[in-house]
Amino acid sequence: MSSHYDTIIIGAGPAGMAAAITLQKNGISNAVIDKSFFPRNKVCGGLVTCKTLETVIELTDTGATDLISDVFCDTDRIIELYFKNERLTCSEVDIPLYFVRREKFDFFLVKKYKENGGILFEGEKNYTVDFENKTITLGNGEIITFNYLLIADGALSPNAKKLGIKRKNTGFCIEAHIPKGDVSYPGGVKIFFGIVKKGYAWCFPSGNDICVGLGGVYKKSTDYKNILDGLLKQLGADTENTKYKGAFVPYGSSVDQSHCPDNVILLGDAAGFVDPIYGEGLYFAITSGIEAAGACITAVRSSYSINAVYYKKTEFIVKTIKKGNRLKKIFFSHPVGFLFKRRIKNKDFFVRFYCDRQISKYGYDYSRMIKLYSDYRKEKRLLKQ
Numbered sequence: 001m002s003s004h005y006d007t008i009i010i011g012a013g014p015a016g017m018a019a020a021i022t023l024q025k026n027g028i029s030n031a032v033i034d035k036s037f038f039p040r041n042k043v044c045g046g047l048v049t050c051k052t053l054e055t056v057i058e059l060t061d062t063g064a065t066d067l068i069s070d071v072f073c074d075t076d077r078i079i080e081l082y083f084k085n086e087r088l089t090c091s092e093v094d095i096p097l098y099f100v101r102r103e104k105f106d107f108f109l110v111k112k113y114k115e116n117g118g119i120l121f122e123g124e125k126n127y128t129v130d131f132e133n134k135t136i137t138l139g140n141g142e143i144i145t146f147n148y149l150l151i152a153d154g155a156l157s158p159n160a161k162k163l164g165i166k167r168k169n170t171g172f173c174i175e176a177h178i179p180k181g182d183v184s185y186p187g188g189v190k191i192f193f194g195i196v197k198k199g200y201a202w203c204f205p206s207g208n209d210i211c212v213g214l215g216g217v218y219k220k221s222t223d224y225k226n227i228l229d230g231l232l233k234q235l236g237a238d239t240e241n242t243k244y245k246g247a248f249v250p251y252g253s254s255v256d257q258s259h260c261p262d263n264v265i266l267l268g269d270a271a272g273f274v275d276p277i278y279g280e281g282l283y284f285a286i287t288s289g290i291e292a293a294g295a296c297i298t299a300v301r302s303s304y305s306i307n308a309v310y311y312k313k314t315e316f317i318v319k320t321i322k323k324g325n326r327l328k329k330i331f332f333s334h335p336v337g338f339l340f341k342r343r344i345k346n347k348d349f350f351v352r353f354y355c356d357r358q359i360s361k362y363g364y365d366y367s368r369m370i371k372l373y374s375d376y377r378k379e380k381r382l383l384k385q
């Protein structure tokens, strides 16, 4: 048996599903392959910023209220910054931060797709891809053919590897879920600097649990589990029965896709699209999925090459990552880290301004941090008047 699709997507995470749903809405035939059965777990802090929420609303045609009550697990406005265990600031932001459990969030996207007739081959562990003949043989021997192939199989991207595409997973994150009742936790988001080199630790609300984790630029010699143990003990958690889960993250290491065949593109973590400063990956995963679908639609309806259109559409992601990488070098250097601690102490309004304008909205390019700071000063002066 054989079937043909305009586009096949490998990976049903947020990047793959954003592409599949967008193609579906535009009447382009497609199918998705994933090695897992859904709902499946995925290690993730689950922070969803407002810019991501807005994108998901548009993608799935679901209202914010329904998403927040049915799919998300928590919302918060209080952000506390720490340097080691010294509290520097406590701010109440205007734009809330949202939280998801990935098994539920990813399953929501999968269900949306399937409800509208989407085809998902789940639990596919033994398929083979023939890139040259644009053919995939599934585990049961069924053959599916495609014009375009979107690879969204996550940070390790085995399929990009098969194409000989070199990648650097420069980041590593580890986390644990602790029942809220087991620690003294009044709520809020806590961010700890100075605990892990070139990164940070977090404490996020996650329904009945809190998600405590840390991550940063990967160093083989760093004992991440031991550092997380220390943080959990500081929070009063019993570390004996706690399960830790870790994974590589392509922190600011977008992949050079110029060696991809001209009908193949990479998206989400497979493309290395993760913010180099915060490690936020969901926004770029979903955005790159939508842009990848847009490139397929253009290619199907015209003679443009999918790669050229996609590179143009995702230029802003690549540029953001490049600029963020430059800023990261300065931000995580020792003297700046020290200065940061001294300067940020009690600057609650600055943290609020930064979260609302930058983290929630990407309102400033990473090369415009001086402009952000001067706007913050102006607004602060206005507030005082």
Ligand SMILES: Cc1cc2nc3c(=O)[nH]c(=O)nc-3n(C[C@H](O)[C@H](O)[C@H](O)COP(=O)(O)OP(=O)(O)OC[C@H]3O[C@@H](n4cnc5c(N)ncnc54)[C@H](O)[C@@H]3O)c2cc1C
Pocket: 010, 011, 012, 013, 014, 015, 016, 033, 034, 035, 036, 042, 043, 044, 045, 046, 047, 048, 124, 152, 153, 154, 155, 158, 159, 173, 174, 175, 213, 246, 247, 248, 249, 267, 268, 269, 270, 274, 279, 280, 281, 282, 283, 285
């Ligand atoms: C500990 C940790 C905490 C994080 N916290 C946050 C956070 O709070 N907020 C945020 O925005 N981002 C966070 N991230 C990053 C975020 O999880 C990723 O950027 C995001 O999941 C990328 O989505 P994706 O669809 O590209 O890949 P994934 O979500 O990894 O999806 C890939 C899919 O491909 C499938 N797959 C893998 N291999 C194959 C194969 N060979 N064949 C077929 N299918 C395959 C997998 O089963 C999976 O369904 C975190 C990451 C980690 C590790």
